[in-house]
Amino acid sequence: MELGFIGLGTMGVPMVLNLLKAGHRVKVWNRSSAPLDELARAGAQPVDSPALAAQAEVLISMLGDDVAIRSVFIDGKGLDGLAAGSVHVNMSTVSVALAKEFAALHAERDVAYVSAPVLGRVDVAAAGNLNILASGPAQALARVQPLFDVLGRKTWPFGECAELACVAKLSANLMIAAAIESMAQASTLASGYGISRATFIEMITSTLFPVPVYQGYGQLMINKHFEPAGFKLSLGLKDIRLALEAGEVAQVPLPFASVLKDNLLDGMAHGQGDQDWASLSEVSARRAGSR
């Protein structure tokens, strides 16, 4: 397929490489040019503007947040490159509001807008094993399924409305955050009695919670290995804010998200914004007098 791809960060690059390996032609654009050389060597075609990348059968975008999306597609005129009849697959984690707005903007241009945020970090993306949460017009979903099959191990459909996959992704992120926070609080409680955080976390992640989410963040807490961040606390705050906003629109109280937001702000106020959000354990410890 003729593809465009915008957003060549740590996730975007391996995704493009997989698409090239599968035989697709990919025009690529990125704000900074650093990743372009590697991709060009692998067969991608760098272009000079978002609108040029958008001139494709299917455009995929993988950007950091609403601000980046707006900057590229509205201010940077990316939208204008999309041809009637094409599909834009936005794999970024964005707000419910942006998904609704973009679905309407694309519909005006007769372009199908698909939300397809993913579960999985860089290594999972490289292995083509992402879980893809997708929503959008049924026909468009069917059309891009072969691309999802290249990028991921499974696609989870959530319906026709663009915001549904975003809601599912934000709900999933809320559960990750709650898992981190619950381990932070529980291990601080153990600590308060002199049980080392390591002893407790190793037990709990070997017995009840032997999955990467708990094991990975547990190891970071044990080793206080918060920098460089796998996922920055400041980005965690953004995702929890988006979940709370989604909850507000749908009138769903989310008291765990509220606690998380307060604790993430506590972390921000103590200079932890660039640390991995596993450092929620430090917030918990600090409140308990640094046990």
Added chain:
Amino acid sequence: MELGFIGLGTMGVPMVLNLLKAGHRVKVWNRSSAPLDELARAGAQPVDSPALAAQAEVLISMLGDDVAIRSVFIDGKGLDGLAAGSVHVNMSTVSVALAKEFAALHAERDVAYVSAPVLGRVDVAAAGNLNILASGPAQALARVQPLFDVLGRKTWPFGECAELACVAKLSANLMIAAAIESMAQASTLASGYGISRATFIEMITSTLFPVPVYQGYGQLMINKHFEPAGFKLSLGLKDIRLALEAGEVAQVPLPFASVLKDNLLDGMAHGQGDQDWASLSEVSARRAGSR
């Protein structure tokens, strides 16, 4: 070994059967006599009082809560049966306060008191695959390790003080409760946008959280299969209260436990006390106008 065993509920019975199979002699006592016949047929020796069961090299108790423990060992004079030099292994989930008090009461009688609450439900107990969280005098722990090897797949030592294993167990239960609650809230958020609870829970327990805690409680939420309860909401409230009490003594704020307590009380007030605590999803749904 000559053993006594007090508390023949759903967990106690398979544990005694495993001890008998391993060649130990076991005197058994229970408040109601229902389970005694089965165990007698399997070779156990029913006795008429807690104190008679306590006349053993090692006494194991597996009772429901602090109230049951006090009723058997203080009011029911179980303590008086323990001979100097013996070991009492309390495998019940009890409060930090009770563990400290019992450690002292046993020390006065020159009896070693070991806390050994477990992770795992009935089927795990039957298979001898429990995870045993243990604390108490090192010598006593060493002496009962062969029994732990019969009952469990692994023993996790937490130190010399009796309360430490209790703290670890309460911390673990807090994490289970938080896992349930986070799934309840996240799936209610998804529901608020028309995504069925089943669709969201199946996705999340197949991807990020593919472990029995999430999968089991997730299925209960999907099917609203809350009765008969695997673990009653009213008992969940008790465990969260014990975690909060432990936090108070050690001056550790536990905001997730606070949210859980409020939501469990909301459940109690709506007649959910005898339901499985997976019905926290109903509390969440009700607050959101029953999505």
Added chain:
Amino acid sequence: MELGFIGLGTMGVPMVLNLLKAGHRVKVWNRSSAPLDELARAGAQPVDSPALAAQAEVLISMLGDDVAIRSVFIDGKGLDGLAAGSVHVNMSTVSVALAKEFAALHAERDVAYVSAPVLGRVDVAAAGNLNILASGPAQALARVQPLFDVLGRKTWPFGECAELACVAKLSANLMIAAAIESMAQASTLASGYGISRATFIEMITSTLFPVPVYQGYGQLMINKHFEPAGFKLSLGLKDIRLALEAGEVAQVPLPFASVLKDNLLDGMAHGQGDQDWASLSEVSARRAGSR
């Protein structure tokens, strides 16, 4: 003085009447024309657009929220009417973000922008007894002080930056909301033991809290007199959201505001959006099984 006044709701009308009584000339504009006749009879001069009202020495605006402000000043071109050297006094309760943005937009036009939200309801406004929270350029504040002296009993200065008075106002509203919520929870606790809400509230508002905030909302709770609303629950939710947003920017955790937001959403989800926010007592009662 030559004044313009935009926003003739329940607060705006008595404020304009007071300004007229004090001898000022006031051009008035409102989205709906209903209030114009009364004000014209009292000497005000109705005009046909926001921009015409803005052609004055001092323009005062008293609108419902950020959306109304933007609609009038940006989309409705109100900004374009402001002459260099004039002052715009915005007495609406708006977000910190809007205050910052508007301060900059006005500075570009060489117009001084003053934030001056008020404490007090309609009767207080009519009596000219408002408390006015003000921030903005010192010279502009001095220039409009005679107007504040007409409208209010006291002006509380918070500094030069436009957002400061907004922050003070949002902080004050948070305290009102917390007062309501604390009375709701405490009286529900009393209710849970069979003490009527009226008995408890009458005691507490006669002893520790004998002030209109508690007494007024207490009476509404006692009589379940939630409609017509003095201040709608949906507007309360908006104000709490603005406080939380302000907290997020300044990295200040606000756990009471978080609880309030969750409870206000619970109210929204149960059809209480148009009720007075005193009906937070119903949320509390409902969670306790409707005591």
Added chain:
Amino acid sequence: MELGFIGLGTMGVPMVLNLLKAGHRVKVWNRSSAPLDELARAGAQPVDSPALAAQAEVLISMLGDDVAIRSVFIDGKGLDGLAAGSVHVNMSTVSVALAKEFAALHAERDVAYVSAPVLGRVDVAAAGNLNILASGPAQALARVQPLFDVLGRKTWPFGECAELACVAKLSANLMIAAAIESMAQASTLASGYGISRATFIEMITSTLFPVPVYQGYGQLMINKHFEPAGFKLSLGLKDIRLALEAGEVAQVPLPFASVLKDNLLDGMAHGQGDQDWASLSEVSARRAGSR
């Protein structure tokens, strides 16, 4: 009347002086003998045991907490001094559980047990202006009303069951704590924008909240005058715990009390236990990076 009075702390002494002034004969007992001389000079009769003080028509007790009450009446045998037909008026703030238990213990001895906790600090007690929250058998309440008229300005009856006045008192204390905490959070939010805590608190306690609770604690926050404590943070934690326990029995979620408990524990963990509980402002400030 022949009275006994147990508990001669800062509140008890002026109360006894008022009773003497009104012409009553008062036998007094206290754990430490320090206050006895002053009271003897004023006409009171010091006695050597709680049981001797209890030999009276009406016994009044004013002790610190459940522990002190139990120590005096159970371990110290105070209960044994009470004659059939007499009345015990317990003016201490105690738990719901203790009130129920004591009502039963007194009924067995044919002694009427009245709960009568008070609102007001030392100066209010000295002026005989306490607000007295009372519950107990109607006949007993009528009998002691003349004493309440000496000690207080008004008696608020809550019914026949001993625990009802306790619940009302704990609910009132919850509202005081919430008032402090709301002022702490709101002024920290203002602080986060550079508005001094003093500026905000002076405004809010002059406008919306011009009552001693807010004004007094507000001044303590402004001056960081937390020692010596008027009311210790550790005692505040105890009262909030009692409110939460009362809520748990009646199945009433109390999310503000939950936030308070977590913040009070944060204070305890930072060595603020002996400070006035107005220092909740420091907890709030610390979480925000010490604004």
